[in-house]
Amino acid sequence: MTTDPTELHLLFILLDSNLPTGGFVSSSGLESWAKHGFLSNPTYSSSSTTQASSVTQSSSSSKSSYNSRPNQVQVIKAITDFARAEVESYSRTTGYFVRDAWKALDQISTMEMDICSKCGKSRKSSIINRKMAEEDVEKVSVEDVKIKVSVEDVVKVLVELDQYHESTLLSHVSRRSSKAQGIAMLTLHARGLSKPVRVDMDEDKDEDGNENKNEIQREREKDGRAREVVEGFKRCIRAGKSPGHLAVCWGVMCAALGLSLERTLHLHLFLHARSLLSSAVRLNLIGPYASSQLLLHPFESIISNNIPSSTDTTGILECRCVQLESVDKYASLDRDWDWDWAIDAEMGPATTWPLGEVLMARHDLQHSRIFNS
Numbered sequence: 001m002t003t004d005p006t007e008l009h010l011l012f013i014l015l016d017s018n019l020p021t022g023g024f025v026s027s028s029g030l031e032s033w034a035k036h037g038f039l040s041n042p043t044y045s046s047s048s049t050t051q052a053s054s055v056t057q058s059s060s061s062s063k064s065s066y067n068s069r070p071n072q073v074q075v076i077k078a079i080t081d082f083a084r085a086e087v088e089s090y091s092r093t094t095g096y097f098v099r100d101a102w103k104a105l106d107q108i109s110t111m112e113m114d115i116c117s118k119c120g121k122s123r124k125s126s127i128i129n130r131k132m133a134e135e136d137v138e139k140v141s142v143e144d145v146k147i148k149v150s151v152e153d154v155v156k157v158l159v160e161l162d163q164y165h166e167s168t169l170l171s172h173v174s175r176r177s178s179k180a181q182g183i184a185m186l187t188l189h190a191r192g193l194s195k196p197v198r199v200d201m202d203e204d205k206d207e208d209g210n211e212n213k214n215e216i217q218r219e220r221e222k223d224g225r226a227r228e229v230v231e232g233f234k235r236c237i238r239a240g241k242s243p244g245h246l247a248v249c250w251g252v253m254c255a256a257l258g259l260s261l262e263r264t265l266h267l268h269l270f271l272h273a274r275s276l277l278s279s280a281v282r283l284n285l286i287g288p289y290a291s292s293q294l295l296l297h298p299f300e301s302i303i304s305n306n307i308p309s310s311t312d313t314t315g316i317l318e319c320r321c322v323q324l325e326s327v328d329k330y331a332s333l334d335r336d337w338d339w340d341w342a343i344d345a346e347m348g349p350a351t352t353w354p355l356g357e358v359l360m361a362r363h364d365l366q367h368s369r370i371f372n373s
Contacts, residue, residue: 006258007258007259007260007263010257010258010259011259011263011267013193014254014259014267014271015267015271017274017278019188019192020184020187020188020192021181021184021185021188021271023181023271023275023278024275024278025177025180025181025371025372025373026177026180026181026275026279026371026372026373027276027279027283027370027371027373028086028090028272028275028276028279028373029086029356029359029360029363029373030079030082030086030276030279030280030283030285031279031283031363031366031369031370031371032359032360032362032363032366033082033356033359034283034285035366035369036359036362038078038082038359039070039075039078039285072286072290075285075286076286076290076294079277079280079285079286079294080294080298080299080302083273083276083277083294083298083299083302084302085352085353085355085356086276086353086356087269087272087273087276087302087303087306088305088306088352088353089351089352089353089356089357090269090272091269091306091307091308092306092349092350092351092352093168093169093349093350093351094165094246094247094268094349095247095265095268095269095307095308095312096308096312096313096314096348096349097161097162097164097165097245097247097248097251097314097349098247098248098250098251098264098265098268098308099251099261099265099308099310099312099313100161100251100313100314100316100317100318101158101161101247101248101249101250101251101252101255102251102252102254102255102261102264103251103255103261103313103317103318104154104157104158104161104251104252104255104317105154105158105226105229105251105252105255105256106255106261107154108150108151108154108222108225108226108229151225151228151229151232152232154229155229155232155233155236157316157317158229158233158236158242158248158252159233159236159241159242160316161248161314161316161317162242162243162244162245162248163242163243164314164316165178165243165245165247165248165349166243166245168349168351169245170351170357170361171357171360171361172361173360173361173363173364173373174357174360174361174373175243175245176372176373177246177372177373178243178245178246178247179243179244179245179246180372181246181249182243182244182245182246182247182248182249182250183237183244183249185246185249185250185253186230186233186234186237186244186249186252186253188253189230189253189256189257190230190231190234193253193257194227195223223256226255226256227256229252229256230252230253230256233249233252247268250264250268251264254267261310262310265307265308265310266303266307269303269306269307269308270303273295273299273302273303274295277291277294277295277299278291279371282370283370312347314348314349315348360373
């Protein structure tokens, strides 16, 4: 598979662990999970069942028979099991919002209509559906109807996505962590990743001077609109109209930088898994060598098996018909009945690990803690 050199360079930049993304404050529930005794089950030797002749002998024998510290193999297995459950739940909770936020920003251009034959809505975006309602468009033709999407339209959808994401995060701890990292992402884009002013970015593109000037102009206009969306979204966050969660901000930032949707989803999950292992090292559960070993081997399948599909949608941005058609048990169903909401709920964002949510919510109850979540 050929990779665009510009996109590859951007990937290297985003993979830099020194980027101020705010991820160091979160352990993704790992600290609470370890403090609550889930790192390993305590084991007892057979001698602990024998009756001691005195209180002193009983005390000493119980101390020797109780294995409170798991060995390294047990710790590595436990962390892998934790990651398998936590990464799956994180992907199902956030992946939909990353995808829709990326799509919303990517659609800030003139778009041709693509009407779903089942639900009658635009496959492209709810922005289009709203425009159709505002302009009283009754009959739509794919060939002759184009509707201009404005910056304000995209910002409204991003705010709606962000508010929906707020309702899917079940604890104040996860919300706090997500908002802190989301705001850090937008700040990173504004201060560290946006194009510098008064610097000609195109002078080294083609030494022969064969670069298409019209294409350059279109790219500049698209970048300008993307910056306007990011700035408008930041203003909504500052005004308290939008929470500013990480998944939405990550999708917005990657779309503004020109990273493809597939790599945006993959990188989002990879960075989360890497941050989880970094937390394990800082908690002194494993060392840096074990962390690299886990990231290379078992975490490869954990990440790849949970990358969200490019058709997964919250239902806010697009209709779900394409997503439903990709699932065999839903492909033949009629969508015009009273239980459509149940199917939509099953296909949408969901928490797949309730225990992780409970432990995350109990993070602030720890007597001493290193991480913010």
